[in-house]
Amino acid sequence: MIDLTHLEKYRENNRIEAKKAIGGLPNSIWETYSAFANTLGGVILLGVEEHKDKSLHAIDLPDPTYLIEEFWKIINNPNKVSLNILTEKDVQTEVVDGKDIVVIRVPRAERPDKPIYIDGNPLSGTYRRNGEGDYHCTKEEVQAMLRDAASRSQDMLVLEDMDMGVFDYDSVHRYRQRMRNSRPGHVWEELEDEDFLYKLGAVSRGKDGRRYPTVAGLLMFGYEYEIVKEFPHYFLDYQEQFDDSTRWTDRIVSSSGDWSGNVYDFYFKVYNRIAQDIKTPFKIKNGERIDDTPVHTALREALANCIINADYYGRQGLVIIKKRDTITFSNPGNFRIDVEAAKSGGVSDPRNTTLIKMFNLIDIGERAGSGIPNIYRVWDKQGWEAPVITEDFEPERITLSLSVISEPNDLSAVSGKKTLIKSVDKKALIKTGDKKKIIELQKETVIEFLTDHVTCKSKDIAELLGIKLTRSRDILNELIADDIIVAEGANRNRTYRLREK
Template identity: 35%
Template sequence: MKEQDIYKLLADGECVTLECKKAQKGVPSSLWETYSAFANTYGGTILLGVDENMVGEGQAKRFVITGVGEADRMRKDLWNTINSHEKVSINLLRDEDVQVVSVEGKNVIVINVPRADYTIRPVYINNNLSRGTYKRNHEGDYHCTEQELRMMVRDSNETGNDRMFLEYYTMDDIDIPSLERYRMLFRTDHPEHVWNSLEHKEFLVQIGGYVVNRKEQTEGLTMAGLLMFGKGLPVRDRFDNLRMDYIDKTNLIGEQRYSDRLTYDGTWENNLFNFIQNVLPKLTKDLPRPFRMEGVIRKDDTPQHKAVREALTNAIIHADLMLNGVLKVEKYDDRFVLTNPGLLKLPVEQIYAGGESRARNQRMQAMLRAIGYGENLGSGFPLILSAWNEKHWLKPELIEQPELMQVKLILHIETLVEEKPNDMSDVLKNVLKNVLKNVSKDVLKELTDRQKSILEFIYCTPTMTGQEMSERLRVSEKTVQRDFSAIRKLGINLIREGGKTYGHWIIKEQQGGE
């Protein structure tokens, strides 16, 4: 890392992945809280020898390079502390993760903290799991809640969540019609399989929905068995923390809130298999189905239909169904939004790239894969990206929302290339060509990359909120607000009409603007 790299980091300000500390007299004790927070969230960079002026505007005024005294001694102290395992639960740093960089003739220590693998989270300090575990939220470090701690501990178990034995839950709690519909699909895909001749309980044993422990003389349903095929009342009784909800908000008229909804209303047995079977046809019915024949059989399962099926499957197999939350599917005129409780076990970049899969609910994953739901070897998300790219629709957005303990997937079903290009650089060109016609090139050069991204967001998705932008950009809402102010000072007026939640943005040139 060089001096200009430090300036580039500081240009974006402190955020979810950057922390500055003055640290002139030695390694500050607060460094270890940030180390834990970065390791448990997205990873990040700590700069020792940089002081932040909270009232200053712009990089030159906001950050002051103070430098550290005796950089070599501080590096040695840092390594001695982290390797002793008395301060932190695990050392994630390699030699190249700690550097001394000369900035303005002063020494700045740069510490790059990687995101810890889910198998070794939580990372905590002071030998205190409950009080020494931190998370990163925008510009600060915060104690993890008990619920967040339990989630990380569960995730560290390689065998997944849904193998848990549920004492006192038996075959009496299974909705037999649901199980029979599943078995019919299984039989269609595997007509010669030996499991087809088994009784219901034995079949559930084979697919991981029921366990028999002869040593302890206990038997009963697993978490996977009850949630997938259980009767609604036992499911709600045991998992009262969880709700399943489908909302159709297409073709609304006037003050109408939704055009269709599937929730706990007593008309269906509330298990996950029924949820999938009810929701998937509703979700995909308006997607185009070209007429195609293979012999005498019509084939209309398009890549986009497969992608939606994959997205719904992913929402279930990656959800932390022991958290308080909602497994929600929303359908809009221009997008699908799928939300599931729990955070990502893998970095977003790795999920987009594919190649690895770390399902929380491995037995449910196997159950669904057996009837054609879900791809192998981590290829599911690339399948979604490929299907959307084929239609030139906007790239799907996978958004982690740590403050809500949930993950949101947005599948846009609009914006053809010829109407609104998917290429972000072309989008910005359209903003400048069609909206900001009279803003000078010299003024536009003052825009940072993040500010350009904000203009692109507003142009492509006018309904996007400031909070959603901060989540996409991984900075605080305050940072986004500061960018709004900077953009307006350049003569570009950003106006929010219709309210914070349900409104939309308009980009205008200010009258008499620069």
């Protein structure tokens, strides 16, 4: 974190604090200890002063041993400090330019230990660190740390002041259909809705023995106007910003009133938008079309992580912004583990474990802390810029930024898509009686075209394949019958697109 042989190159920042300590242990050291522990960790330097140019320089401490003894005495006093998270190796005397200083390395506190506070009161004695120094945490910030410290995840809370009427059962039924597709024959398949929700963790028993919604159930399947009763700052926001002259070119918000506003429906509305420009190679496996790539998997993981790890009691809501070359996922709440540990994988400490279970049952999300490393791995393999994770504390917020390469989304390239079908020797195939091969190649060409373009018309396919308009309609109808594409509109306005899986 800091090379003491070049101390003058450093400045005080959100992870370095210098104190002269000539007159003894400064009282402000405990605010800094609390701040570092509750933020990202940091180094406290005793016997170091800041010059006018902000550079740091050692000054010889008269008795560093006494300072260290005094430090240990006070930090182990629970009336002064809520918890000592240091070991002996974290507090050492060092020699810089021939002068003795004391170096105190404060790690980031583990989630169950927060908040680290002083003077016996978490509301008045909890601090955090920003670029300007230590600041006193608000009541809201302290409460967020206390929620995260609980052994039960916050989405397991039973909401005994609500009833089963908070649920949008259309959302529940869509979920159940997806679960049937993912897990055919599951033992919960024949349950009534309320029993199914109970097994899922969306409903639990209250103190009176009756069933009530859980926080996870409310978030996953509730109506937006019911969700905000429990989470006043709840807001889901997806924006497409493709034009610099406008704030956004398209938008989905949970408060619009024309859809449920819950996180389950938001996931699929947003995923279909962020994935539509990602090129999908045509593959058939066991007679079914496979329209997935590692990039699609990584995008699903990024979106699921954003939803699952949000602190919905926090401020500003969940915001996803898609631009031509980047997608950002931002949610309230901070990392419950160190960011570098999250990147390396194998460690998982989710905020909302029941939401994870719900998404896992429809094959969305990872359990073992492999999601973020997989995103980095996929982006590296694509040759794209590495993902960027930022963590803010005023208010608490996590943002993941992904650079992407957008595919063209217009129909101007129709004439350039004929090469596959025209490379086939039709006459040779016909002579060998392989007309079915021609039809399959034509279908593959249409599917490849629709992976590069959102929609098409029958005349586009006729030109693409070099066939008559009536024959292009026949091919499109066969693809509809194969459940690969869908038609929208009628007559001349009819368009075709790939069916959303």
